[in-house]
Amino acid sequence: MSESTAVKNRSGRLVIHSHDEKSKRKKPEETEVTSNALGDSQKQKMKEKNGSDSREKGHIEEGNLQAPSTDELKESFWLTRIIIVRYMGFIYFVAFLVSLHQNKQLLGRRGLLPANVYLSRLKEHIGTHNPWSLLSAAPTVFWFVDYERDLDFWLDAVAWSGVVIASFMLLSGAGNWSLLLLEWILYHSLVNIGQRWFSFGWENQVLETGFLTIFLCPMFSLSELPKATPTCKINIFAYRWLIFRIMIGAGLIKIRGDKCWRDLTCMNYHYETQPVPNPISYFLHQSPQAMHKFEVLSNHFIELVAPVLLFFPHRGLCMLGGALQIFFQAVLIVSGNLSFLNWLTILPSLACFDDASLAWMFPGSKLKAIALNREVKSRPASTSASIRKVFNISFGLLIAYLSFPVIQNLISSRQIMNTSFSSLKIVNTYGAFGSITKRRTEVVFKGTNSSTPESPLAVWEEYEFKCKPGDVHRRPCLISPYHYRLDWLMWFAAFQNYQNNPWLVHLAAKFLVNDEETESLIAHNPFHSRSPPKFIRADHYKYSFSEIGSAEAKNGQWWKRKLVGEYLPPVSLDMLRQVIVNMGWTAPDAS
Structure with missing residues (x-):
């Protein structure tokens, strides 16, 4: 039992206090300190409880990161963006490397088709010497340099700049609008002075794919996982729209073109007569007739039927559509030397895969960073986020508007392949091997x-x-x-x-x-x-x-x-x- 003390109060009555009760009667300072200590303790318990609840929901607290669940990664495209940017860096690297090694011999002042002669004649034809006016006819930075005297230097400078930027993209998996826009302008500049050497469909495809990648990236940040900047789904849809047009265009031009695509005999000739066969082409050419017919039927399925899967709302079917297109391009890569065309065509198919399907390719730290970014994204939108949203919507409307002539071309019986409807080459028509040479x-x-x-x-x-x-x-x-x-x-x-x-x-x-x-x-x-x-x-x-x-x-x-x-x-x-x-x-x- 506790000890007691008897005291008289002011009225003379005897009041008995136990020592426990007395201990509760503190000085004001002691009471305040005790109260604060108790409050801190309660706050800490509440924080721990809230943190526990958050972790149960798959969220994270800074300093105690936890990777998001698989369900949270579905229809999320942070990792998809990293892969696409790296892959675009790889494509740009190869394209600019080819230019670095060959442009002076092909386009230089002493090249086979000198670009300075071409630009001078184009300027004379247009009838102006104002470089800004000339841009509308042929967008290229070469209007702003002394191409008559320093053409070879600028050909190398553009190619080297492209290689350096592409290397950064490839190694880091990051980029921003300024960097990607510069890379796009540099390659555009080469395509528009390239004449016959740059006259093939994959050059336009590089430019369209590169343009989409500009808007895939954040405005300023060079982080792989920029905070509060999730991948825009309008952009993901634009990539799927691109691969859909590429494949449907290629399929329709075949069905409307050479008879051998309809009687299933085109593959009897293709491996031998394609522009640059490889060693495997030699053996594939000698496959049985039944195999060649199967190849043509498979081609028609992949190009005319499978693209529909790309727009299915069901996540699994969309990924199946993307996987089929990637597999098809891999087969084409193995069977012949078609430049970087098929490597490039793989890129938009990557947009069919969300973070949940790609998480196995990344370390846990990346997944935890995604979780942190999801928390940042849940906060009130900043001014920069609002500006980006306006740009994304404008980007989507631009792609939709520029797609009208492309759609008209696709449904036309007079379909034209590998054509641009504007000098900027943002949305183009595609197709390949509409006719097959028989010898x-x-x-x-x-x-x-x-x-x-x-x-x-x-x-x-x-x-x-x-x-x-x-x-x-x-x-x-x-x-x-x-x-x-x-x-x-x-x-x-x-x-x-x-x-x-x-x-x-x-x-x-x-x-x-x-x-x-x-x-x-x-x-x-x-x-x-x-x-x-x-x-x-x-x-x-x-x-x-x-x-x-x-x-x-x-x-x-x-x-x-x-x-x-x-x-x-x-x-x-x-x-x-x-x-x-x-x-x-x-x-x-x-x-």
């Missing part, structure tokens, strides 16, 4: 030091290109996603004549002087370290794969060839000088 022909350049090229005694030595078929014993190359622009255009030149391809005459002139820059574009110059040839000619050959087990194959031949005729008659440097001057090109000097 392969090649242009083979030859040189001689004989003064009488028409003599049967003249010895003609062949030039070998980097990748296109030449020597029948040389194995087909494997270079994708890298791309040799000269080899690619040589494939098209074989369908036509040299009059339609004046750059071929310029190429012959370069061979006649052993031009070092041009020599870097080919695999073998038979006159290297020797006097240049006195005459150059080009012959037309029919090429076909050797059959497995045949005498040619046992002899180490990948190809068989047969002379079709003369493509370019024997020409000397003197015979070509006036042609080169008339074209506005610099006449090559003999070594």
Whole structure:
């Protein structure tokens, strides 16, 4: 029992206090301190309780991070953005690397199609010297530099800048509007002066995909997971709309085009006659007929039916649609060297996958950071977030508006593939292999030091290109996603004549002087370290794969060839000088 103390109060009555009661009667200061201590204790208990409740709901508190649940990651695209930005960096890296290695030889002042001549003629045609006015016809930064004198420097500067920015994107998985816009402008600048070398559908596709990636990123932050900046679902939809148009466009152009797509025989020819076959193409070409028919049917399913899955509201079906498209592009990558086209086409399909499906690819720290960003996002919107929302809606409306002519083209019986409806190339039409060539022909350049090229005694030595078929014993190359622009255009030149391809005459002139820059574009110059040839000619050959087990194959031949005729008659440097001057090109000097 506690001790008691008896005291009299003011009225004289006896009051008994226990020591416990007395201990409760503190000085005012002691009471206040005790009260504060009790309050702090209660607050701490409440905080711990709230923290426990939050963790049960999958949320996080700073300093006690916990990864969000799988359900919370569904229809969330933070990780998707990282992968897309990295992948876009990879595409830009390859594209600018190709430019860095080849642009001066193709577009430089002494290139095969000099860009300074092209820009001067375009300026004369438009009728103005104001660079801002010229931008509407051909958007390129080269209007603002001295391209007549410093073209080669600026070609390298643009390419190097593109490589550096792309490397940052690839390594960091981050980017912002300024960085992505600059990268887009730089590549746009090359495409618009690239002439024949940049005239293919994947160049427009790079620009459209790059434009979408600008708005995928935050305005200023260079963080992988920028706070309060979730991936906009309008942008995710735009990527899906892009892959849908690419595949539907490719499928419709085939059905409306070559009969072999309807009678299921196109794959009998494709592997052998595609622009730049690889070693696997050789073996795929020799598959049974039934396999080739199955390949055509599979192609029609992937391009004409499977794209519908991309817009299914069911998450699983949408991911299935994306997976089918990625698998299809992977098959195309394995079966031929189609530049970086198929690698690029994989990118918009990545938008079919949300964070829940990609979480296994990332460490737990990234997932915890997403949870923290979700908490930040739940706070009242800032001014910058409101501005971004306006931009996102405007972006969506722009894509919708620019899609009208593209949709009209898709449903038209006169469908045009790989076309832009504006100089900015933001929304374009696509398609590939609407017609299939049934036989392969090649242009083979030859040189001689004989003064009488028409003599049967003249010895003609062949030039070998980097990748296109030449020597029948040389194995087909494997270079994708890298791309040799000269080899690619040589494939098209074989369908036509040299009059339609004046750059071929310029190429012959370069061979006649052993031009070092041009020599870097080919695999073998038979006159290297020797006097240049006195005459150059080009012959037309029919090429076909050797059959497995045949005498040619046992002899180490990948190809068989047969002379079709003369493509370019024997020409000397003197015979070509006036042609080169008339074209506005610099006449090559003999070594």
